[in-house]
Amino acid sequence: MALTLLLGFAAVNTGNNLLFLVVASLLAFMALTGLIGWFNLRGLEVEIVPPDEIYSGMETLVTFRFTNRKRWLTSFLLSAEFLGSSTVILLADRQSACSRSVPCTFPRRGRHAGLSLLISSPFPVNFFIRRLQCGFAETVTVFPAPIPFRTVSADAGRERVGELLRSANGHDGELARIGDYSGREPLKHVHWRLSARHDALKVKGFNATGTEPVVIDLETLPARTTDEAVGRAAYLVNDLMRRNRPVGLRLGDLLVPPGLSRSHRLKLLKELAVHAAD
Amino acid sequence: MLRIDTAVALLVALVTLCGYLPLAPYLGLFPRILLPAALLFGYFFRRRGYRLPNWLVTVCGLLFFLFYALQVSRTNLVGPAADLLILFLALRLFGEQSGRHYLQIYVLAVFCLSASSLFSLDSMFLVYLLVMLPALAVSLVLLSFVAVDPDAALSRSAMGKVLRTAILIPVGAVPLALVFFVILPRTQYAMWNFLNQQEGAVVGFSDRVQPGSASSQSEVKTLVFRAETGRLPDDRLYWRGIVLNRFTGTAWERTAPAGNGLPVGGTDRPVTVVFYPEPTKSRYLITLDQPLQLSGIRSDRTGDAVYLQSYGRAVRTRYEVTALPGARLEERAGARMESYLQLPPGYSPAIRRLARETAAGARSGREVIDRFERFYRSNGFRYATSGLPTDAHPLDTFLFKRRQGNCEFFASSLAVLLRSAGVPARLVGGYQGGDYNELGGFYAVTEDRAHVWVEADPDGEGWVTIDPSRWAVNADERVSRPGPGLYARIRQAADAVEYYWTRTVIAYDLEKQIEMVRSAGRRWSGVRLRVPDMQNMAMVVVSLLAAAGAFALRGRRRLSREERLLRLLYVRLRREGRLPADHAGMGLFRLAERLGDPVVHRFAERYGAAVYHDRPLSSDEYKGLRQLIRQIGNGASGDAGRNVRSRPDDA
Structure with a gap:
């Protein structure tokens, strides 16, 4: 830019048409680089593919799927920044898609709406950096970070942290009815x-022949704050279900009956994630 | 894999050469040698990592700057600046190199190329610019990869994609640059004109003619000017430059002319000639004998029809002359002609005697001239550019002993003889003849065509042109003519290119800009469309629209009504920013489920009920489905502004 201005000043003051030619070329060069830089970020679509389980404060890999919908032009040097972490795509072919995973950490639990990815590119020349903010309509639910709960072992703590229910229906136990x-x-x-x-x-x-089900009552957990209680509950959910023990959850008036499936575990964690803080 | 830094290094060398080569002829010896040395150093030692440390480069740069700064003056500014630019460039090539340093090299190279325009307006400049521009573009693009990853390497196919995109920059920039060139604002007068130190051509004629000052005359084929006009007879091609009116005994000089002559008579109609002179430091403007008027440049006309460029001149290399070839230059009544009879007291008794004897009994000045012509022709005078008399009395030696000399001897001796015989005479310096370029329709006049001839006013009827060199026995051999061979044709074609370059680029100025706007305005206001014209235009427009429509609709022809509906749905969803990126392989029901939009659900159900049961859609169904598509997004939660959508939250 400074070079063009200086030469333009010299051209006007010397009336030298060859200098005008250089200035005209530099101006055209700048215009074309601006245009190509604009095209570079055009026609890009990004899809966020979050992992099933994201815990607050713990690093996780969020995958983004980039699709270049341009008919003619390849996109180059795309730098994607998400929650302070970034990844670089040297080349995104026209009419094709590619995926990149970005390691990132969500600082707090709960539903995260209005997430966006910042795509920037210095292409074609590294004078200016163009940026494109890609917003996502969906929310990402971040589970509370599990806080290890050493006082609770599989059997010793069960009376303290929950109540024993009657035996649940099962498939491989004694004939009951x-x-x-x-x-x-x-x-x-x-x-x-x-x-x-x-x-x-x-x-x-x-x-059922499994271990006894447990219903975790948040209010009975030893914690100073709700967040701490939620963290301990998340730890218990994961820990107990890993031991093949059905877990339920009581959150005030809400009672989620015990279950053992993966989707049930995710449901519990989700409830914990969105549980109101203090 | 191709390493990007290797490609960048090659392009840096190319850009450097594009800055160096046009400037090289005008550089001092040291910078002229140092830069190629730096390039070679870079080539051989780059891989081994030998580089001058940055502090040494900086110190050397400072020392060079101080050295050249001391040489700078108002009249010697551009030369040291050019040397300094090349030295900085060379130092940068010797030094460490990274992205920032490459950019410095590019800036210096562009400055060098630009600086060359202050020395030469040659069309090769365009060639260097057209090579430099793509090299710069590709190099800067590759550098942006290096900036992201210093060790970046690309596969051949990826490099091909990068290059294809990078090359779009110069390809698009060239036409755009032409537009910018035309519209960039020009000023009427250049304030920094002193910077334009184009190589001043050594003008073949000077304001002093001194026969006998050298034993031979060098003949240089350097172009002096081009004159755009139709073909003229050879004996009409006298390009007037200067009039020398005072003879000192050894040389002809110019003093303030007496009288104020205007061309009259002549056998030809007025001729308009457009001159494109090569850069020169001379103030004398070349015209065609005899000039009526000169326009297109600020100039002063003296009484002897000599044109001088005014001070504070614009940078302009084009002017127009209207002339009457073969005309007399008639003095106004009462003009003092005695000064044109002046000779140094006691000058050459032998010449005075010859003049008296030859003119004795002549009834008119015209008859005196005829008698002198006979004298030259009958005594076998030869035209020669070597073996010229150099003694104390060169004109005497020429007339009475050696009888061979160049145009200076012929013209000087005749003018002295005429003045001795009482006929007012003076010398005119300029050029004679020229090589006519059929391709460009112009005369190219070179230095070797420099010529001196005589103007005499024999009977008070006006100055007539007399060229005594034509009286030499070998007059036809005076100027070599280019042969009809291939080389001559190539030279003519190259010269025509150079001519158009000068005409369209170098001579483009504010006046042409204004003229272009005016002529566009005139053409527009002069447009009177007749009915057949309008019909033709309408046909052209309709054809173009039809072609554009066919292009836009290509491939749609084969689509069924059902397929069109689906496409409409996708278009609508994409416009709403809700079409998932992976919709291509996704079924309609899956899509509806993903979007969670009841309207899309209804669409899927109705569409599926017909199409997935191999039943064509009825007209009502079709209309209903189109109606549904129109309803998508109406009143739904706005997603405007978001250009992407993600999958629903699975977590």
């Missing part, structure tokens, strides 16, 4: 002989 077929039971549980006798389908009910 005979009931009507509700349509949800597997066919192998149908008691054919009884069914024939009663003219209706009867199924065998079994006790």
Whole structure:
């Protein structure tokens, strides 16, 4: 820019047309680089693909899928910045997509809305950096960071942290009862002989053979703040379910019955994530 | 994989050469040698990492600056500055190199190329600029990769993609630069004109003619000017420069002329000639004998039809002359002609005697001239550029002994003879003849065509042109003519290129800018469209629109109504910023589920009910589905401003 201005000043004052030619070329050069820089960030779409489990304060890899929708031009030197971390894509081919994972840390638990990725590029010449803010409509739920709960072992702490419920229905325990077929039971549980006798389908009910279920009550957890309690609860959820123990959750009036599946665990963590702070 | 820094190093060398080569002829010996040495040093030692440390480069730079700063004066500014630029460039090449240093090299190279325009206006400048521009563009693009990753390397295909994009810059910049060149503001007068130190051509004619000062005359084929006009007879091609009116006994000089002559008579109609002179330090403007008027440049006309460029001149290398070839230059009544009979007292009794004897009994000045012509022709005078008399009385030796000399001897001796015989006479310096370029329609006049001839006013009827060199027995051999060979044709073509370069680029100025705007305005206001013209124009416009429409709609022809509906849906969603990036392989129901939009759900259900059961859509269904597409986004939560969407939160 300074070079062009200086030469332009010299051209006007000397009336030298060759200097005008140089100045005209430099101006055209700047215009073209600006235009190509603008095109470089145009037609880019970014999709955020967060991992299933994100814990506050813990580094995680968030994946972004970049799609260059331009028909003719490849995009170059894209630097994507997300929550203070960045990644570089040297080249994003036209009409194609690529993925990059960015290590980042969410500082607080809860629903994170209005997330955005800042894409910048010095292309084509490193004089100016163009930026593009890509916003995401979806929210990302960040679970509370688990706070290890050493006082609670698998058995010793169970009375302190929850209450024992009656045995839940299961598949591989002792025969506990005979009931009507509700349509949800597997066919192998149908008691054919009884069914024939009663003219209706009867199924065998079994006790579960797993460990005793636990319902975590946030208010009974030893913690000074809600956040600390939530962190300990998250630790318990993960720890107990890893030990194959069904876990439920009581959050004030809300009671989530115990369960053992992965989706159940994520549901509990989600509830903990959005639980109001103090 | 191709290392980017290797490619950048090669391009740096190319850019440096583009700055150095045009400036090289005008450099001092030291900078002229140092820069190639620095390039070679870079080539051989780059890989080994030998570099001058930065502090040494800085110290050397300071010392060079001090050395050249002491040489700078108002008249010697550009030379030292050019030397200094090249030395800085060389030092930078010797020193450490990184992205910032490369940029310094580029800036210096651009400055060097620009500085060369202060020395020469040659069209090669454009060649260097057109090489430098792509090299700069590609190099800067590659440097931006190095800035991100200093060890960046690209595969061949990736490098190809980078180069294809980088090359768009110069390709697009060239036409844009032409537009900028035309519209960039010009001023009427250049304030820094003293910087334009173009190589002043050694003018073949001077304001002093001294026969006998040298034994031979060098013939240089340097171009002096181009004159755009039609073909003229050879004996009309006298390019007037200066009139010398005072003879000192050894030399002809110029003093303030007496009289004020105007061209009259002549056998030809007025001729308009556009002159494109090469840069010169001389103030005398070349015209065609005899000039009526000169326009396009500030000048003063003296009484003997000599034009001098005014002080405070504009940078202008084009002017127009209207002339009457073969005309007389008639003095106004009462002009004092005695000064044109002046001779130094006691000058050459032999010449005076010859003049008296030859003119004795002549009834008119014209007859005196005829008698002198016969004298020259009958005594076998030869035209020669070597073996010229150099003794104390060179004109006597020429007339009475050796009888061979160049135009200075012929013209000087005749003028002295005429003055001795009482006929007012003076010398005119300029050029004679020229090589006509059929391609460009102009005369190219070179230094070797410098010529001196005589003007005499024999009977008070006006100054007539007399060229005594034509009376030599070998007059036809005086100027060598270019042969019809291939080389001559190539030279002519190259000269035509140079001519158009001068005409369109070098001579482009404020006046042309204004003229361009005016002529555009005139053409526009003069447009009177007749009905057939309008019909033709309408046909052209319709054809262009149809072609554009066909281009835009290409590929859509084969789409079914169902496919068109889907495309409309995608277009609408994309406009709303809600179309997932991976929609291509996604089913319609999956898409609706992902978006969670009830309208899209309804669309999917109705569309699927027909299309997925191999039933064509009815017209009502089609309309209904289009209606649904229009409803998408109406009243929905706004996503405007977001150009992307992510997958729903799975966490």
